[in-house]
Amino acid sequence: MSSNGTDNSTSKKPPSPSPLRFSKFFQSNMRILVTGGAGFIGSHLVDKLMENEKNEVIVVDNYFTGTKDNLKKWIGHPRFELIRHDVTEPLLIEVDQIYHLACPASPIFYKYNPVKTIKTNVIGTLNMLGLAKRVGARILLTSTSEVYGDPLEHPQTESYWGNVNPIGVRSCYDEGKRVAETLMFDYHRQHGIEIRIARIFNTYGPRMNIDDGRVVSNFIAQALRNEPLTVQLPGTQTRSFCYVSDMVDGLIRLMEGENTGPINIGNPGEFTMLELAESVKELINPEVKISMVENTPDDPRQRKPVITKAKEVLGWEPKVKLRDGLPLMEEDFRLRLGVPKKN
Ligand SMILES: NC(=O)c1ccc[n+]([C@@H]2O[C@H](COP(=O)([O-])OP(=O)(O)OC[C@H]3O[C@@H](n4cnc5c(N)ncnc54)[C@H](O)[C@@H]3O)[C@@H](O)[C@H]2O)c1
């Protein structure tokens, strides 16, 4: 039985990995596929995986929200390969592990072409599970705290089933990820695939797109451009922000561990959007104004992970506090925006 109270066990053995892995003469590197590896979290994950000389990393990305620039230090490296590919199309390669991240994550991007977003979540995940089944690879899905919707339980544990609008403007993303989780468990139970599911809570850090639309990148870019910080009404809605290096550490521990998940990975420090704006103002630009603006439909009112399971099962907890993470992101944004720090 899982922590969700459902029977997620499988009697099926996992599919056999490639015979090459048992060959005496095979240079036994771990071949790791990262879908969405040109994006924000994906590129930081690639950096960490490439530090291990036993890893070969293959990135697949359609560059919708990601960029080759995020991976420039690895292009041409003998253990690295970059493929322009859309995960809604089948992929035939030989790998041992799949980190499946491909999916636009910022609301303005996932709402831009909602049909494509749901295809990416459903058909894209189906294709990656088919690949995992064919080659006997372990697959990790980056699901989201959005599967809890506008949560009626606070803070959120993995056993909470969520409060999600199935026909709203966010549904292509949150319902899409819920179906992706279903597919993962169905492949696990029916075909014995080794699965891992991370429920990621709002993550921030260097390399986020400057005009990504998510709140931390918006506020930092606005503070540096001396434009008002756009706090969406009512401003009392909360989020819990995790620094990207902590997130990558959690994802790798989950992949390497024995638990399927789902496991919440996030930082339990909870802030209202007004508090976040005040922190950005204080740390980055005390002169900047705060302006209250209209919100978008179905915006969750509160979000904070319970991370007991991650602590117990993965020995993981976040290390970087918001006040320490914001200046690290500021530095990266200053460089990219060409706004030097005043002495
Ligand atoms: N950053 C967060 O706060 C957060 C929170 C919860 C879950 N997640 C999940 O983590 C993953 C990465 O998020 P991110 O913040 O790095 O976002 P991102 O937009 O920076 O990265 C997503 C990457 O996927 C690529 N992609 C999108 N659709 C694709 C397709 N059909 N085929 C191939 N590539 C495609 C994009 O080009 C991009 O490089 C996503 O699955 C997202 O849902 C992120």
Ligand SMILES: O=C(O)[C@H]1O[C@H](OP(=O)(O)OP(=O)(O)OC[C@H]2O[C@@H](n3ccc(=O)[nH]c3=O)[C@H](O)[C@@H]2O)[C@H](O)[C@@H](O)[C@@H]1O
């Ligand atoms: O962590 C998650 O599970 C999800 O979080 C995000 O969703 P959301 O929390 O809505 O992210 P933001 O767009 O950054 O919004 C956070 C809050 O800030 C507010 N906001 C946003 C932008 C802005 O300029 N001002 C502002 O006040 C929004 O109203 C919202 O309440 C992203 O959709 C996904 O990357 C991710 O799956």
